[in-house]
Amino acid sequence: GQQVQQSPASLVLQEGENAELQCNFSSTATRLQWFYQRPGGSLVSLLSNPSGTKHTGRLTSTTVTKERRGSLHISSSQITDSGTYLCAMVNNNAPRFGAGTKLSVKP
Amino acid sequence: GGIITQTPKFLIGQEGQKLTLKCQQNFNHDTMYWYRQDSGKGLRLIYYSITENDLQKGDLSEGYDASREKKSSFSLTVTSAQKNEMAVFLCASSIPGTGYFGNTLYFGEGSRLIVV
Numbered sequence: 001g002q003q004v005q006q007s008p009a010s011l012v013l014q015e016g017e018n019a020e021l022q023c024n025f026s027s028t029a030t031r032l033q034w035f036y037q038r039p040g041g042s043l044v045s046l047l048s049n050p051s052g053t054k055h056t057g058r059l060t061s062t063t064v065t066k067e068r069r070g071s072l073h074i075s076s077s078q079i080t081d082s083g084t085y086l087c088a089m090v091n092n093n094a095p096r097f098g099a100g101t102k103l104s105v106k107p
Numbered sequence: 108g109g110i111i112t113q114t115p116k117f118l119i120g121q122e123g124q125k126l127t128l129k130c131q132q133n134f135n136h137d138t139m140y141w142y143r144q145d146s147g148k149g150l151r152l153i154y155y156s157i158t159e160n161d162l163q164k165g166d167l168s169e170g171y172d173a174s175r176e177k178k179s180s181f182s183l184t185v186t187s188a189q190k191n192e193m194a195v196f197l198c199a200s201s202i203p204g205t206g207y208f209g210n211t212l213y214f215g216e217g218s219r220l221i222v223v
Contacts, residue, residue, distance in 0.1 A: 033211060042214055042215070042216045048211045088150075088212065094140055095140075095152075095212055096166075097149040097151075099149040100149050
């Protein structure tokens with residue numbers, strides 16, 4: 001079955017609103033890594049953390065490996081944040097990805 | 108900083124043809140990966156390699172071969188291209204282990220496969 005599930009599948013926000021993206025995984029993970037992808041673009045690594053909370057700019061990643069879940073919080077969203085956000089579950093095997101959350105930020 | 112280079116960016120082939128994608132990295136990473144991304148979907152693992160000459164099957168290895176002859180390069184072969192295989196193929200590399208930076212992935216730009 002699917003090892004990594006992301007929700008919501010899509011999200012539409014007004015500029016300035018906050019976004020909360022969820023990632024749940026079915027087996028033991030040592031870390032979650034979050035990526036951003038524009039349509040037709042390559043993947044850009046945003047945050048990678050084994051547990052707890054990590055910040056960079058307007059992004060906050062929280063990972064609770066014992067509960068097999070993580071989240072990415074985007075504060076004060078901007079139009080340029082639009083794109084797909086992918087979560088990767090990392091353990092002693094190769095990383096597995098969720099299907100992504102497609103974010104659209106409207107003016 | 109390092110870079111991952113995938114060639115070619117676009118690979119056009121005929122149905123049934125054997126097609127090869129190449130990936131080079133200069134991070135000096137031990138582990139390399141091939142993922143497939145279908146339009147609007149997440150990434151599925153095809154093959155990975157934890158060191159030179161090592162190969163590990165992923166979730167989608169049927170219909171593909173891989174080769175890791177050097178630490179810096181990892182190639183993927185579609186053994187018999189099918190029209191439903193048109194997708195973007197992404198190569199990645201990482202540092203091994205479970206330390207703070209362990210398994211953090213770095214990606215190439217991707218190679219788009221078109222089957223006619």
